[in-house]
Amino acid sequence: MRMYITVLLRCLLYVSLALMVYDYVRIDMYFEMMGRGYIDEFSVYVSTWRGTFCLIVAILLVVINIIDFIVVKKNKHAHMKEYILTEYDVADERAVVVTGKAVRFAFVFILFYTFLLIGSYMFIPNYFLDYPWYPIFTTASIPVFGLIIYLVTFKYFHAK
Amino acid sequence: MLKNRVKELRARFNLTQGDLAEKTGVTRQTIVSLEKGSYTPSLLLAMNIAEVFGEPIEQIFYKEEETK
Numbered sequence: 163m164r165m166y167i168t169v170l171l172r173c174l175l176y177v178s179l180a181l182m183v184y185d186y187v188r189i190d191m192y193f194e195m196m197g198r199g200y201i202d203e204f205s206v207y208v209s210t211w212r213g214t215f216c217l218i219v220a221i222l223l224v225v226i227n228i229i230d231f232i233v234v235k236k237n238k239h240a241h242m243k244e245y246i247l248t249e250y251d252v253a254d255e256r257a258v259v260v261t262g263k264a265v266r267f268a269f270v271f272i273l274f275y276t277f278l279l280i281g282s283y284m285f286i287p288n289y290f291l292d293y294p295w296y297p298i299f300t301t302a303s304i305p306v307f308g309l310i311i312y313l314v315t316f317k318y319f320h321a322k
Numbered sequence: 323m324l325k326n327r328v329k330e331l332r333a334r335f336n337l338t339q340g341d342l343a344e345k346t347g348v349t350r351q352t353i354v355s356l357e358k359g360s361y362t363p364s365l366l367l368a369m370n371i372a373e374v375f376g377e378p379i380e381q382i383f384y385k386e387e388e389t390k
Contacts, residue, residue: 239347254348255364256355320351322360 164230168248169313171223173306178216180302184295185212191294223248249312257320264316271311276304325386329357331375346370 185208192204230248234240241252244261251257279300286297332342339353346353346367355361363371363383372379 239349254352255367256348256352256361259361322355 164226165249165251165313165316168223168226168230169309171219171226172249172309175216175219175223176302176306178212178219180298181212182216184298187294187298249309251316251320260316260319263319264312267315268308268312272304272308275307279304323359323386324362324383325359326356326383328353328371328382331377331382332357335375337374342371342374345374 189206189208192201192206195201196204227248231245234245234252235242237253239254241255241258244250244252244258250261250265252261282300283297328342332339337345339350339357343350343353347370348367352361352363352367356363368379368383372382375382
C-alpha cells in the first residue's frame with residue numbers, strides 16, 4: 163500500500179509540475195508572438211490550482227518520506243544501507259533483491275522509451291508551434307511510465 | 323536449482339512461517355517464497371535458518387539438477 167501511495171504521489175508530482183511548466187511556456191509563447199508582431203493581443207486564463215496541487219503533493223511526499231524513514235529505521239530487519247527512496251522496499255533481503263530486479267526492468271524501459279521520444283522530437287518545430295505541451299508532457303511521461311513499470315514489476319516478483 | 327527442507331523442518335519444530343521469519347530476521351513472504359523454491363536465500367539467511375533448526379546448512383539446502 164505504501165508503495166502504491168508513493169508511486170502515485172511521485173507520478174502526480176511530475177504531472178502537476180508539467181502542467182505548471184506548460185502554463186508558463188504557453189504564456190511566454192504568447193508574449194514572444196506578440197513581441198514579434200504575429201499577434202496584437204491575447205487573453206489567457208491561468209488557474210492557481212495546478213501550483214497549489216503541485217505544492218500539496220510535494221509536501222505530502224516529503225511528509226511520507228520522513229514517516230517512512232522513521233518506520234524503516236525502527237524495523238530491525240530492514241536493510242537501511244539500501245534505503246534511498248520510499249519507493250525502494252528494504253524490509254528484508256528478498257525485498258531488496260526484488261527491488262533491484264524491478265529497478266532493472268524500469269531502467270530498460272526508460273532506455274528504450276527515451277530513445278523513441280528523442281526520435282519523435284525530430285518533429286519538434288511543428289510541435290513547438292502548435293502543440294507546446296508535447297515536449298513537456300513527453301518528458302514528464304519518462305519517470306511516470308518508469309515508475310509504473312517499476313511498481314508493476316515489483317508487485318509481480320514480490321508475489322512470486 | 324537450490325532445494326530446501328525448510329517446510330519439513332518448520333513443521334517438525336512446530337513453527338509458523340511468521341515465527342521462523344521473526345527468528346531469522348526476514349518477512350513472512352520471504353519464508354513463503356523460500357519454501358516454494360522461488361527464492362534462493364543469501365548465505366547469511368541460510369546460516370540463520372540452519373541455526374534455528376540446529377542442523378548444518380548442507381542438510382537443509384541442497385542442489386538439484388534441473389531436468390530439461
